[in-house]
Amino acid sequence: MKKRGGILRIVLFPCGLTLIVLATAFYCTPANAQALGWEGETGVFVTPMAYTASAEGQKLHAVAAYHFFDAGPVIGDFHEASIELGIGKRFELGYTHEYHVFGGDPSLSPLWQNGFETFNGKVNLVPENYQKTKWVPAISTGFLARTDVRNVGDYEPASTGTGMNPFASGKNNGDFYLVGTKVVPVKPVPIVLNLGVRGTNAELWGMGGNAPDWEARSFGAIAFVFKGPAKSTIIFGSEYAQQPHHPLGYTETDVLPLNIPTTLTYCARVLPSPKHKLNIDFGIAQVAGEIAPGVNLKARHQAGVQLTYGF
Numbered sequence: 001m002k003k004r005g006g007i008l009r010i011v012l013f014p015c016g017l018t019l020i021v022l023a024t025a026f027y028c029t030p031a032n033a034q035a036l037g038w039e040g041e042t043g044v045f046v047t048p049m050a051y052t053a054s055a056e057g058q059k060l061h062a063v064a065a066y067h068f069f070d071a072g073p074v075i076g077d078f079h080e081a082s083i084e085l086g087i088g089k090r091f092e093l094g095y096t097h098e099y100h101v102f103g104g105d106p107s108l109s110p111l112w113q114n115g116f117e118t119f120n121g122k123v124n125l126v127p128e129n130y131q132k133t134k135w136v137p138a139i140s141t142g143f144l145a146r147t148d149v150r151n152v153g154d155y156e157p158a159s160t161g162t163g164m165n166p167f168a169s170g171k172n173n174g175d176f177y178l179v180g181t182k183v184v185p186v187k188p189v190p191i192v193l194n195l196g197v198r199g200t201n202a203e204l205w206g207m208g209g210n211a212p213d214w215e216a217r218s219f220g221a222i223a224f225v226f227k228g229p230a231k232s233t234i235i236f237g238s239e240y241a242q243q244p245h246h247p248l249g250y251t252e253t254d255v256l257p258l259n260i261p262t263t264l265t266y267c268a269r270v271l272p273s274p275k276h277k278l279n280i281d282f283g284i285a286q287v288a289g290e291i292a293p294g295v296n297l298k299a300r301h302q303a304g305v306q307l308t309y310g311f
Contacts, residue, residue, distance in 0.1 A: 035269070035279045035308045036065040039144055039205060040082035040096035041120045044239050045265065045283060045306065046205060047219040049194055050138035050181035052124055053086035053094075055310065061086035062311045069285070069304035074297050075112055076103035078207070090124040108297075113150040116170065116206060120144045128182065137182035137193075144175040146202060152209035153249035173202035173210050179219075192223040192237070203247040203260060211244035212251055218242050233271040240264055258291050277310035 037043030042053045042063075055061035067080040079101070084094035098115035122142030130136045150170035179196030201214045223237030241263040250258040267283035283306075287299040 035281070036063055036082050036084055036094075036306075038067055038080065038306075039118045039120060040065070040080075040084055040094040041122055041142065041144070042084065042092060044194060044221045044223075044237070045267065045281070045304075046263065047194065047196065047221060047239060047241050048122065048140075048142060048177060048179055050124060050128075050140040050179050052090060052092040052122055052140070053084045053310075054089045054092070055086060058086075059088060063308065064311070065306060065308040067304065067306045070302055071287075072103070072297065072299040072302055074103045074105045074108050075299060076109060077101040078115075080115075084120075089127075092120075092122045094120045096120070111152050112207075113170075116146055116148045116150070118144060118146050118206070137180040139178070139180045141176075141178050143177070144205075145172070146174060146206040147172050149173060149202075149206045149209060151207060152203065153247050154209035171210050173200070173206055175200045175202065175205075188227075190225045192221070192225065192235075194219075194221040194239075196220070200244065203244055204263070208243075208247050208260065210248040212246065212248050215244045217244065228270070231273055233269075233274075235269040235271075236267075237269075238264070238266050256292060258295075260291070263287070279306075279308040281306040281308070 035042065036053070037048060038046045041048045042051050043049045053061060053063045063084045063086070065082040067078075067082070069078045071078060077100070079099040080096055082094060082096040084092055086092050096118040098118070100112060100115045103109035103112065120142065122140055124138060124140045126136065126139040128136065128138035148170040149172065154171045175198045177196055177198035179194065181192070181194045184191040184193060195218075197216055197218050199214055199216055201211050203209050203211045219239070219241040221237060221239035223235050226234045226236070228234040243260045243263060245260060246252065246258060247260065250256055264286040265283055266286075267281060270280045272278060272280070283304045285302045285304065287297070287302055290296045
């Protein structure tokens with residue numbers, strides 16, 4: 001139970017950030033859409049977009065990001081550091097490390113151990129407005145590979161005693177996805193649309209450990225872009241991401257089945273100035289409360305913040 005709750009909270013926050021990123025990309029241009037999602041790829045926050053971390057006139061372009069999510073007293077806090085490299089106009093590769101600050105619930109919090117590593121890659125198959133056809137969305141495919149995941153059903157018992165071993169090697173999981181992104185140039189408020197499908201064997205992007213098997217899950221987002229004071233840009237959006245129904249070890253055939261709902265986020269992104277390469281994101285994630293009778297993860301309205309900087 002504890003495992004699943006933590007996973008849900010983590011997932012919701014990234015989703016909110018992801019929506020913000022999508023809005024930013026929509027307002028600017030694909031070449032300037034360089035905000036990184038929760039796992040380091042160019043995206044909304046937990047879901048990827050079809051754009052890459054490229055920059056006009058640069059063969060190699062680096063983008064860095066810091067993410068923070070308060071997952072509540074049971075799951076704890078999460079900090080992530082990401083670095084992404086745009087290669088030409090159609091490729092990106094990146095790495096993210098997650099740091100976890102333990103929660104204070106003695107019965108559930110130990111199900112979330114130390115952080116893990118995430119590697120990602122993406123290739124743009126079809127550029128937006130290909131061959132001057134305005135209705136064509138950008139279409140990309142990519143992957144996420146996570147190593148040493150030790151959360152929820154993946155936790156590693158200590159060799160002695162009753163505690164957990166934070167240094168034990170965990171399990172691996174990953175995602176493969178296809179995504180389309182389109183900016184609808186409606187005046188005076190442009191709209192950003194993002195829709196995709198992923199094959200995954202991870203629960204809540206690894207924050208909930210592994211899923212029992214590979215599943216196809218959909219995701220999407222919509223964002224609205226407004227012009228702010230002093231040439232700033234303010235983006236408001238929302239995002240959804242389907243999750244595998246049950247975490248590993250907590251399925252309908254296990255003693256305690258846990259049902260993981262679709263992740264929803266509500267977020268805002270601020271671009272202080274077109275001259276600066278800094279983006280500031282704020283999000284509220286609707287993760288989970290009572291996920292089973294008597295089991296409350298206390299993560300219904302969790303807040304997060306993200307900073308992205310392009311070099």
